Amino acid sequence: MFWGFELEFKQSLRTKKLWVILGVMMLLYVPGFYLQKSSGREIETVGEAISALINSINGLGAFFIGILAILIGATAINSEIEKGTLRVAMSKPIKRLGYIGGKFLAHTVVLLLALLLTTVIGIIGVAWLGAPITGKLVTDSLLLNGLLLLAMIQLVALGYIISTTVKSSSTALGVALVIMFVVFMIMPAIVQFMAAKDTLLTENPDFEAYQEKVKDYQTKYLFYVPTTQIDVILSDATVVRGDIGRPEIEYLGIGHAIRENPVNLGILLGLTLVYLGITFYRFLRMDLR
Template identity: 80%
Template sequence: MLWGFQLEFKQSLRTKKLWVILGVMMLLYIPGFYLQKSSGREIETVQQAVSVLISNINGLGGFFIAILALLMGATAINSEIEKGTLRVAMSKPITRLSYIGGKFLAHTVVVLMALLLTTLVGIAGLVWLGAPLGGQLVTDSLLLNALLLLAMVQLIALGYIISTTVKSSSTALGVALVVMFVFFMIMPAIVQFMAAKDTIISEHPDWEAYREKSKEYQTKYLFYVPTTQIDVIVSDATKVTGSVNNPQVEYIGIGGAIRENLTNLGILVGLTFLYLALAFHRFLRMDLR
């Protein structure tokens, strides 16, 4: 497994799509802090800091890294078969399980590095904007990254299923992009419209009912979209109680939000293991010629 990990890790760091995606992400990410600083807006509380961090990392960063994770997985096996390197690897004293295990671990580490880079840039930007760098901010950042890593691992595993099903790596890339577009962009928009239609598209819109209905529909109809499940979880990091005229805002943090949404966390964990099991099973039984 160590041999497979080292080989795949070096190859992954040399791929153009990794650095292109990270470069584009940073080009969109970093100027946001500069614009916020130029406008005179400063971050004074942990709640504000985490809100910005969630918006940037789970929003912009999560989107680009999700594409990276799915594309890496979608070409993990079929490209090796096309190049003939998989047959060479299998001629060595290594089992199929060790090979795919090392490859998967390498992809996970690469995605983790991308997440940590995004988080470090985000925290540095928040400190530059005046955010208090304390234990709460660090803890919530780590918890947010743990959730995102779990989501990215799920996407890598989904990519492996595509890679062991579609023989052509170029076709697999197209399939992965279609999956990302339809299931991760189109379907969430449809579900949001369904929630809006049932609550706020009326003469007397109820925004609190819309929020609850949106969470319900996202959990029920978008269980296969890991980033959406994270959105549901982190949306409860701040609790608003009281009346409309006198709202009481309580910040419970990412940890509190996770405890409030164990069902969504269970969906994330369960589908990740399911995808991994399917991907590993297909690879162990597939024809590698």
């Protein structure tokens, strides 16, 4: 397994997809923080700092790293079959399970490094905006990273299923992008419309009921979208009290949000294990010629 990990880790760090997407992310982050600074916005509390990190990292960061994750997975196996490198690897004293396990572990570490990089940039940004750097900020940033890593691992595993099903790596990339577009953009919009139809597009629109309905529908109908499950979990990191005109926002923490949503966390973990099980089963039985 270590041989497969070392080989794939080095290859992943050299891939252009990784550095291009990370470069685009940095270009989006830096101007965003600069515009906030120019507008005179200051961040004074840990809650405001974490909210800013959630909006940036779980928004742009999750989207671009999500694309990176599924594209890495979608070409993990079929591209090596096309180049003939997989047959060379299998000629060494290494079992299929050890090879695929090492490859998957390497991809996980690469994604972790990408998430840590975006988090460091985010923390530097909120510190520049005046946020206090405390243990709570670091702890909640790590918890946020952990949730995002679970989502990215699930997307890599989904990409592996594509890679062991679609023989052509170029076709697999197209399939992965279509899945990203349909599953991660169109379906969430449909679910939000369903929630709005049941609560807002009525004679007595109720915004609080709409928010609860969105959360319920996202859990039921978007269980296969890991970033949406993270959104559901993080929605309980803060609580809004008081009148609509003068709301009081209290930050409860990401740890509290995780404890309040064990079902969504279980969906993240469970579906990832299902995808990995399918991947390992297909790889152990597939023709590698």
